[in-house]
Amino acid sequence: MQKLIEGHRHFLAEVFPARREQFHLLSESQAPEFLFITCADSRVVPDLILGTEPGDLFITRNAGNVVPVEAPEGDGVTATIEYAVEVLKVRHAILCGHSDCGALKAAVDHVALESLPKAKQWLRHVEEAFDHVQPLNPADGEGAELAALIRGNVVAQLASLKAQPAVAREMAAGQLTVHGWYYDILTGRIEEYDEAMGRFVELRK
DSSP: OHHHHHHHHHIIIIITGGGHHHHHHHTTOOOOSEEEEEEOOTTOOHHHHHTOOTTTEEEEEETTOOOOOOOTTOOHHHHHHHHHHHTSOOSEEEEEEETTOHHHHHHHOGGGGTTOHHHHHHGGGGGGGGGSOOOOOGGGGGGHHHHHHHHHHHHHHHHHHHHSHHHHHHHHTTOOEEEEEEEOTTTOOEEEEETTTTEEEEOOO
């Protein structure tokens, strides 16, 4: 806890005073352009990776960067997506998976989930990843098979994202673009899914 307390003291003493006006504006409203859906993994830090500032990204995180198929009772992820699209009017929705994802490891090794009933139930949402496994990439080394499955999960969750009613409406109206990304922790690089080509490519400039 001391690390967090010291970090907050530094923020109050050094960061906040220099950006007081920015935070004052943000206290009154937000207008992010991007919805960022990613994994809860502590190694994925969107603002650090993308160089974004407070107010730039509207973020929702969960194990496996899942977008559940819509259910009548709803859920936190799809409710967040609906709010971002309908109320905040984000222009881009980004679904970002990452290398060495524990959720996809667990999906392969079901035994690891036996003592985690809630996680086991949640990770049923990644089962479609097995239908979208991507070609092996030699650059992934020994983790190539897992990486191919993780990329497959991005493709599967991207389809679920596009099926959300609010997302489908805004896409049809030309007001929203969706993106599927894969972030490699080891290299720091991001790949994006090119639907026309049916494969992942280096993030375009």
